[in-house]
Amino acid sequence: xxxxxxxxxxxxxxxxLAAIERRVAGAQTMLVIKDDAYGHGIxxxxxxxxxxxxxxxGAFDVRTAIAARGLAxxxxxxxxxxxxxxxEIRAALEADxxxxxxxxxFLERIADVSRGMxxxxxxxxxxxxxxxxxxxxxxxxxxxxxxxxxxxxxxxIRVVGVWSHIAEASDAEDDTAREIFDGxxxxxxxxxxLLEVRHLAASAASFARSxxxxxxxxxxxxxxxxxxxxxxAENELGIRPVASLTATVTSVGADAVRVALGSLDGLPSILxxxxxVGTPTGHRPLLAVESTQSSVGSWPEALAGDEVTIFGxxxxxxxxxxxxxDTVGEEILVRLTKNIARSY
Ligand SMILES: *Cc1c(COP(=O)(O)O)cnc(C)c1O
Numbered sequence: 001x002x003x004x005x006x007x008x009x010x011x012x013x014x015x016x017l018a019a020i021e022r023r024v025a026g027a028q029t030m031l032v033i034k035d036d037a038y039g040h041g042i043x044x045x046x047x048x049x050x051x052x053x054x055x056x057x058g059a060f061d062v063r064t065a066i067a068a069r070g071l072a073x074x075x076x077x078x079x080x081x082x083x084x085x086x087x088e089i090r091a092a093l094e095a096d097x098x099x100x101x102x103x104x105x106f107l108e109r110i111a112d113v114s115r116g117m118x119x120x121x122x123x124x125x126x127x128x129x130x131x132x133x134x135x136x137x138x139x140x141x142x143x144x145x146x147x148x149x150x151x152x153x154x155x156x157i158r159v160v161g162v163w164s165h166i167a168e169a170s171d172a173e174d175d176t177a178r179e180i181f182d183g184x185x186x187x188x189x190x191x192x193x194l195l196e197v198r199h200l201a202a203s204a205a206s207f208a209r210s211x212x213x214x215x216x217x218x219x220x221x222x223x224x225x226x227x228x229x230x231x232x233a234e235n236e237l238g239i240r241p242v243a244s245l246t247a248t249v250t251s252v253g254a255d256a257v258r259v260a261l262g263s264l265d266g267l268p269s270i271l272x273x274x275x276x277v278g279t280p281t282g283h284r285p286l287l288a289v290e291s292t293q294s295s296v297g298s299w300p301e302a303l304a305g306d307e308v309t310i311f312g313x314x315x316x317x318x319x320x321x322x323x324x325x326d327t328v329g330e331e332i333l334v335r336l337t338k339n340i341a342r343s344y
Contacts, residue, residue, distance in 0.1 A: 003247065003248040003250075003260045004245065004246065004247040004248070004259075004260060004261040004265060004339075004340045004341070005245070005246050005340065005341050005342070005343050006039070006040075006243055006244075006245050006336060006340050006341070006342050006343070007243065007244045007245075007246065007312070007343050008040050008041065008044065008045075008242055008243050008342055008343065008344050009242050009243075009244075010044060010048050010242075010344055012225060012240050012241070012242045013040070013045065013048060013049075013223065013224065013225075013242045014048060014051075014052050015239075015240070016222065016223050016224070016225050016239045016240065016242065017029070017031070017049060017052045017054060017223060018052070019222075019237070019238040019239055020206075020207075020217075020219055020222060020223060020239075021053075022238075023206070023207055023238070024206050024207075024213050024217050024219075026213065027206070027213040027214060027215055027216055027217050028055060028056055028197070028215060028216045028217075029054060029056065029216070029217055029219055030056035030057065030058045030079060030199065030216055030217065030218045030219065031045075031046075031049050031054050031056070031057055031058065031219060031220070031223055032057075032058040032202070032218050032219060032220030032223075033045060033046060033057055033058065033059050033064065033068060033220075034058070034059060034060035034061070034064065034220065035060075035330075035333075035334040036064075036334075037224070038220055038221070038224045038226065038330055038333050038334055039243070039333035039334045039335075039336050040224055040242060040243055040333070040342075041342050041344075042064065042067060042068060042071060043071065044342075044344050046068050046071040046072050047071055047072070049072075049223075050071075050072050050073065050076060054076075055075075055076060055077060056076070056077045056078075056079065056216060057072060057076060057077070057078045057079065058079050058081075058218050058220070059078060059079070059080050060080065060081060060082050061080065061082045061084075062080050062082065062084050062088045062089075062091060062092045062097065063088075064080070065078045065079075065080035065092060065095065065097045066091060066092070066095045066097070069095045069096065069097065074096070077098055078095075078096075078097050078098065079097070079098045079099075079100060079124065080092060080097050080098070080099060080100065081099070081100025081102070081124075081126070081134075083102065083103065083106045083134065086109055086112075086113050089109060089110055089113040089114075089121075090113050090117065093113065093114060093117055093119045093121055094117075098122045098123070098124060098160065098161070099121060099122070099123050099124070100123075100124045100126055100163065101123045101124065101125055101126060102126040102128070102134035102135045102136060103134070103136060104136065104140070104143075104144050104147060107123065107125075107144065107147060107148060107151070107157075108147070110123060110157060111151040111156045111157055114156040114157055115154075115156045119156070120155060120156065120157065120158055121156065121157045121158070122157075122158050122160045123148065123157050123158070123159055123160065123161075124159075124160060124161030124162065124163045124197070124199075125144065125145065125148060125159060125161070125162050125163075125184075125188065126162075126163050126164055126165075127141055127162065127163075127164050127180060127181060127184035128164070129164040129165075129166060129176075129177035129178075129180040129181050129184075129200075130166075130167070130173065130176065130177050130180065131164075131165055131166070131167060131177075133165070135164060135165075138180055138183070138184070141184050141187055142187050142191070145159070145187055145188050145191050145193065146191060148193070149191050149192055149193065152193075159188065159193045159194075159195070160195065160196040160197065161195060161196060161197045161198065161199065161216075162181075162184055162185050162188050162193075162195055162198050163197075163198065163199045163200065164177065164180075164181050164184075164200050165200075165202070166178075166200060166201070166202075166205060166212075168201075168202060168203075168204040168205050168228075171209075174205060174209070174212070177200075178200065178211070178212060181198075181200050185198055196215070197214075197215040197216045198214040198215050198216070199214055199215065199216040199217065199218055200212055200214055201213055201214075201217045201218070202217070202218050202219065202220065202221075203219050203220060203221045203222040203223075203228065204228050204231060206218075206219060206222075207222065207237060220330070221328075221329070221330055222237060222239050223239075223242075224241075224242045224243065224333070225239045225240045225241035225242045225243075225317075226241065226317075226318055226319055226328075226329040226330055226333065227239070227317070227319050227329065228319070228328070229319055229322055229323050229327070229328045229329065230323070234317070241311075241312050241317050241318065243311075243312055243318070243333060244309055244311060244312020244313040244315070245261075245309070245310040245311050245312060245336070245340070246307045246308065246309050246310070247259040247260060247261035247294070247307070247308050247310060248260055248305060248306070248307060248308075249302060249303065249304050249305060249306040249307070249308065250293070250304055251304055252298060252302045252303065252304060253298065254298070255297070255298055256287055256295040256296060256297060256298050257295065257296050257297075257298050257299075257302050257306070257308075258293050258294070258295055259293065259294050259295075259296055259308050260292070260293055261293070261294055261310065261340075262289060262290050262291045262292040262293050262294055263289055263290065263291050264291045264292055264337070264339070265292075265336065265337050265339050265340055266335035266336040266337045266339075266340070267289050267294065267310065267335075267336075268289070268325060268332070268335065269289040269290070270289075270325050271286055271289055271321060271324065271325060272286065272287065272288045272289045273285065273286070273287060273288070274286070274324040274325065275316060275320065275321055275324045276315075276316065277296055277308050277309060277310050277311075277315055277316070278308065278309035278310075278313060278314055278315030278316075279296065279299050279302075279306070279308050279309075280299070280302075280306055280307070281299040281300065282299070283315070283316075284296050284297035284298070284299060284308075285297045286310075296308055311332065317329060318330075318332040318333050319332075
C-alpha cells in the first residue's frame, strides 16, 4: 500500500443512478460493471445499485458475472457478453446469467451445454451494426435467428434479447447502426422471437438520443460520474464524479513536493507536465510521474503528510486527465492497481 487512496462516494454514485433513471425514463438501466466497476470495486458498487433499484448488471466476463450474482442476489439479471469456452458457459448457466451471443458457433455451444444440463439458457443475440468487433453479420442474421429458434423449440435456449454496441462518435454513423438494428429486431420478431429487451445505447447515446434507448440502456461511465472525452460537462449531464484519488506528500523540496504514487500504481507517466492537481492551497502542476513517486509543484508551508488530490473532489476530473493524454476518463480509473486502497 502506498498511502494513496481512491475515495468512492457511494452517495454520489446513488445520485448518478437516480439522474440516469430520470433521463432514460421508460427504459430500464443496466449498470455496466466491467473492469471491477471501472475501478470502483464491484463489492460495494453492486449492493449499492441493488439498494437503488437497479435490476440489470452488465459484466463483460463470466467470472465478474458470477461474482455479481453473489452480490446482487437471485432476482437480479446479469448479462455477460464475452465469448467463452464450454466450462464457463456451464458455470454461467449454473449462476443463471444471461449470455450475449455474437456468433453462431457460440450459440451452438451454449445450446449443447444447456441441453446437457437440462437448463434453458437465456441469450441476447448481437447484430453487428458496424463496429465489426463481435456480432452476427447482417447477411447471416436471418439464418442465425432461425438456428436460435430451432433451439428454442427444443427447449434449450430462450432468445430474450437483441442487442448491439455503437461507436457514439458521430450521429450519422449511429443512425445507420440503428437502422441495421431495427431491421434485425424485425427479422427476429418475424421468425417468432418473443423479445423481452432490445438494447443498443451506452452512456452517451442513452443521454443524448431518446430513440436509442429502446427497453434497456447499458450505462457504465456516467453512473460513475465520468463524462465522455470531448462531450458535455458533468453539470450539464446532471452527474458528478464518484471517485477521487489522493496521494500523501512524503518530502518537501524548494520547488517540488514528492508524493507516494507513481506509474507502478497505474498513474500514466505521460501525464508528467501536462496536468494540474489539487493541493491544500490550490492547483499545482504535476511535474513528473516516476515509477513509485511523483513530484508536484510546491506551495508555501507544504508539509510531509499533506494530501494532494490527483483527480476528483475540487481538482480535475479523471476525464480531464484522460483528455490531456488523448484517452478517456475510464482509462485513468481502470489502470489504477490494487496497491491503491479503496475507501467508501
Ligand atoms: C463498456 C460498455 C458499455 C458501457 O459504456 P459506457 O460508455 O461506459 O456507458 C455498454 N455496452 C458495452 C457492450 C460495453 O462494452
